[in-house]
Amino acid sequence: MYMDNSATSPVKEEVFNAMVPYLKEEFGNPSAFYSLGRSAKKAVETARENVAKLINAETREIIFTSGGTESDNMAIKGIAFKLEDKGKHIITTVIEHPAVLRTCEYLETKGFEVTYLPVKENGILDIEDLKEAIRDDTILISVMHANNEIGTIQPIEEVGGIAKEKGITFHVDAVQSVGKIPVDVKKANIDLLSISSHKLYGPKGVGALFIRKGVRIETLIHGGGQENNLRSGTENVPGIVGFGKAAEIAYNNLDANIEKLQEIRDLLIGEVLDKVPEAYLNGDREERLPNNASFRFAAIEGEGLILRLDAKGINGATGSACSSKNLKASYVLSALGLEDAEIHGSLRLSLGVENSIEDVEVVSDAIADVVGSLRQMSPLWDNEKNESLELDESKFTDVDH
Amino acid sequence: MYSDKVMDHFANPRNSGEIENASGEGTVGNPTCGDLMTIYIDVDDDEVIQDIKFKTFGCGAAIATSSMITEIAKGMAVDEALKITRNDVADALDGLPPIKMHCSNLAADALAEAIKDYKEKQEE
Numbered sequence: 001m002y003m004d005n006s007a008t009s010p011v012k013e014e015v016f017n018a019m020v021p022y023l024k025e026e027f028g029n030p031s032a033f034y035s036l037g038r039s040a041k042k043a044v045e046t047a048r049e050n051v052a053k054l055i056n057a058e059t060r061e062i063i064f065t066s067g068g069t070e071s072d073n074m075a076i077k078g079i080a081f082k083l084e085d086k087g088k089h090i091i092t093t094v095i096e097h098p099a100v101l102r103t104c105e106y107l108e109t110k111g112f113e114v115t116y117l118p119v120k121e122n123g124i125l126d127i128e129d130l131k132e133a134i135r136d137d138t139i140l141i142s143v144m145h146a147n148n149e150i151g152t153i154q155p156i157e158e159v160g161g162i163a164k165e166k167g168i169t170f171h172v173d174a175v176q177s178v179g180k181i182p183v184d185v186k187k188a189n190i191d192l193l194s195i196s197s198h199k200l201y202g203p204k205g206v207g208a209l210f211i212r213k214g215v216r217i218e219t220l221i222h223g224g225g226q227e228n229n230l231r232s233g234t235e236n237v238p239g240i241v242g243f244g245k246a247a248e249i250a251y252n253n254l255d256a257n258i259e260k261l262q263e264i265r266d267l268l269i270g271e272v273l274d275k276v277p278e279a280y281l282n283g284d285r286e287e288r289l290p291n292n293a294s295f296r297f298a299a300i301e302g303e304g305l306i307l308r309l310d311a312k313g314i315n316g317a318t319g320s321a322c323s324s325k326n327l328k329a330s331y332v333l334s335a336l337g338l339e340d341a342e343i344h345g346s347l348r349l350s351l352g353v354e355n356s357i358e359d360v361e362v363v364s365d366a367i368a369d370v371v372g373s374l375r376q377m378s379p380l381w382d383n384e385k386n387e388s389l390e391l392d393e394s395k396f397t398d399v400d401h
Numbered sequence: 402m403y404s405d406k407v408m409d410h411f412a413n414p415r416n417s418g419e420i421e422n423a424s425g426e427g428t429v430g431n432p433t434c435g436d437l438m439t440i441y442i443d444v445d446d447d448e449v450i451q452d453i454k455f456k457t458f459g460c461g462a463a464i465a466t467s468s469m470i471t472e473i474a475k476g477m478a479v480d481e482a483l484k485i486t487r488n489d490v491a492d493a494l495d496g497l498p499p500i501k502m503h504c505s506n507l508a509a510d511a512l513a514e515a516i517k518d519y520k521e522k523q524e525e
Contacts, residue, residue: 301435303460304411311412321435322460327504329435344435344458377417377464379428379439379456391437397429397514 001359004315005199005291006148006176006350011242012201018245019203022238030235031226040237047244054247055174055193056184057210063227064240067207068175071194072099072142074209074231075171078217079140079192080107083169087137088112093125093154095332096144099194100173104142119335122284123152130159140169145177149319149332149348150283151292153181160189169215175199175207179250180289181258191215197239201353202246206239253353261290261351264360268293268349271364276371278388282333282346291351296338297371298388299380300345308370309347314363319346341380403461404495406469411461416471418454425522427514434504436463440470440511444519448479455511462497462505466490470508479516485509 002010022043028036030044045059052059065071080090092104094116104114115133117125125143134141141163146153156172163170171192174183178193179200185193193210197203211217211230223232250257273279278298297305302318309316319330321344329343349363375381382389403411420441430437436459443452453475455467470490474482487506491497497506 299458301459301463304464307408307411307461320460322463322501322505325500327434327500340435377414377456378458379437380458397427397510 001314001355001363003349003351003355003359003363004317005352006151006348007317008198008204009201009352010354011198011203012246012249014249015202015242015245019238019242022241026237028237030237031224040235043241043244044235044237047240047247050244050247050251051195051208052210054183054251055178055195055210056186057193058213060228061185061210061213063209063211063230064235064243065207065209065231066205066236067198068097068173068194068196069099071175071196071207071209072097072171072173073103074217074220075192075194075211076100076103076140076142077107077220078230079169079171079215080110080112081218082216083139084112087135087139089135089138090114090140090142091117091130091133091138092142093117093119093144094335095119095123095147095149096142097148097173097175100142100144119152121337122287123147123150123282123332123336124284124287125154125159127155127158127162130162134162134166134168138166138168140171142171142173145172145174145183146181146289146292147283147332148176149330150294150336151176151289151350152283153177153287153289156190157188163191164189176289179247179254180261180291182254185210185212192217197243197246200246200250202243203239206236206243208243257353258290260353261355264351264355264357265290265293267357267360268351268364271360272367275364275368277386279371282336282338289350293349293351295347295349295367296333296342297345297347298342299378300371300374302344302346304374305345305347305367305370308373309366312366312370314366317348317350319348320344402498403465404497406493406495407462407465407497410465410468410494414455414464414468416454416468416475417456419456420452420454423515425515425517425519427511427516427518429507429510429514430459431504435459436505436507438463438467438507438511440467440508440515442474442479442512442515442519444479450474450477450479450482453512455508460501460505462501463507465494466497466506466508467511469493470512474512479519483513483516485512 030041282294302320423441
C-alpha cells in the first residue's frame with residue numbers, strides 16, 4: 001500500500017500510453033522543420049496548454065524544465081541576477097524545500113541578504129512577520145504553497161497581495177500543491193511558480209516554471225534558445241507529453257479527488273489518533289493538503305517505524321534524523337517548535353488517488369501494532385502504564401560518538 | 402542499505418526486554434541522534450553473564466546492534482565482554498552503513514556501562 005505520494009507518485013496508465021509514441025515513432029526534435037519535428041513541437045505545445053490551464057496561466061507563460069528543483073533555481077537565481085541592481089534582499093521561510101533554501105544560501109555567498117521567516121506552531125507564516133521583513137531593497141519573496149512534510153498550506157493570496165502592493169516579485173514553490181488543490185496564479189498575484197510532474201502522476205525529470213508575462217529573469221541555461229530563450233536544450237518530449245496528460249487528468253478530476261482524499265485523510269487521522277496513545281498530528285488541522293497526514297508518536301524512532309510498516313507492505317516517510325543523510329532531525333518539524341525526541345517519532349503518510357477508505361483500517365491497525373511493538377522495546381515507554389517515561393538523566397551516559 | 406543480518410536482527414530482535422533487579426544496567430545514547438540504549442545483565446558468582454536483555458529507542462541499526470551484542474555477550478565472563486568493541490558488533494552484522502556506525506552502534510558502550518555498574522555494585 002503506497003502512501004508516500006509527496007515523495008513521488010506512480011505514472012498513470014493514460015499518461016504512460018500518451019508518452020509511448022513520443023519514445024518510438026514520434027521521436028522528432030521539436031526544433032526541426034520537417035513533419036516529424038512539427039509533430040513533436042505540437043505535442044509539446046498541447047502539453048503547455050494543459051499545464052497552463054491547471055494553474056490559470058497563459059500558455060506562453062509556461063517554461064518546461066527538468067523538475068521542481070530546476071524551476072526553483074531558475075526562478076530565484078533568475079530574479080536575483082536580473083534585479084540585483086535594484087536590491088539584494090530576498091525573503092523566504094525556514095520551512096521551504098531545500099531547492100529553495102540551498103539556492104538562497106548560494107545567493108548569500110554572492111552578496112545577497114536573505115530573511116528566513118519563522119512559522120507558527122501550525123507551520124503557517126505570520127503575515128505580520130512578512131510585512132516587517134520587507135525592505136526598500138527587497139526584490140523577491142519566495143513562499144511555498146504547501147509544505148512537503150506537514151502539508152500545511154500557506155496564505156499565498158495574502159502574500160501575493162502584499163508583494164503586488166509593494167512591487168516585489170513573488171515566487172511560489174507549488175510542487176506539492178499543483179494538481180492536489182486549486183492553484184490560481186492570477187488570483188494570488190504570483191509572478192513565478194514551480195511545478196513538478198512526478199508529484200501529480202506524471203513522469204520524473206520534467207517540470208515547469210510559470211513566469212508571468214512581463215516578468216524578466218536572467219537566463220541560466222544558454223544554448224540553442226529553446227523555451228523562449230530561457231531554458232536551452234532539446235525538449236524532453238515524451239516527459240513533457242506525459243506531464244501534460246497528467247495535468248489534464250488532474251484538472252478534470254480536481255474537485256472529485258479533493259473530496260475523496262479529504263475523506264480518507266480525515267478518517268485516517270481520526271483512526272490513528274484514536275488507536276495509538278500519545279500520537280499527535282503535525283501541522284495545521286484545517287489548512288493542510290487533502291492527502292497529507294503527518295503524525296508523531298512518543299517514545300519511538302521513525303526509521304524503525306518505516307521499516308516495520310514496509311514489512312507489512314505499507315510505504316510512508318519520516319523526518320527522523322536516523323533516516324536522513326546527515327543525522328539531523330527534520331528542520332521543518334523543528335521549525336514548529338518540536339524537540340528532537342518528538343521529531344524522531346514522526347511519520348508522514350501522503351495519500352494518492354489509488355488509496356481507498358478500506359485502506360484506512362489496515363493502515364491504522366498496522367501503525368498501532370508497529371508503534372506498540374517498538375514501544376515494547378523502548379526505554380522511554382512504560383509498558384505497564386502504557387505511557388511515555390521521562391528520561392532519567394542520572395542513569396544516562398552521553399557517550400562520545 | 403542494511404545487510405540481511407541487520408534486517409533480521411531488526412525484524413526479530415533477540416533478548417529484548419528488561420531484567421528486574423539486574424546485576425548491572427547501563428544506558429547510553431544521544432537524544433540529538435535519536436538513539437538510546439539500555440543493557441541489563443545478570444551475572445553469576447563466576448562473573449559470567451548468564452542473562453542479558455536490552456531496551457532501545459532508535460533506528461533499525463540501533464535495534465539490530467542491541468540485539469547482536471546480547472547474542473555475543475551471553476555466556477561471556479564480564480572482563481571478556483568488556484573487550485567487545487563497536488566494530489565487533491558491526492562486523493557480526495556484516496557491516497553497517499558508514500553514517501550509522503557512530504550514532505546507532507552504541508551497544509558495546511551500553512554493555513560496558515552495564516558491566517561498570519555491576520562492578521560498582523560489587524564493591525558496595
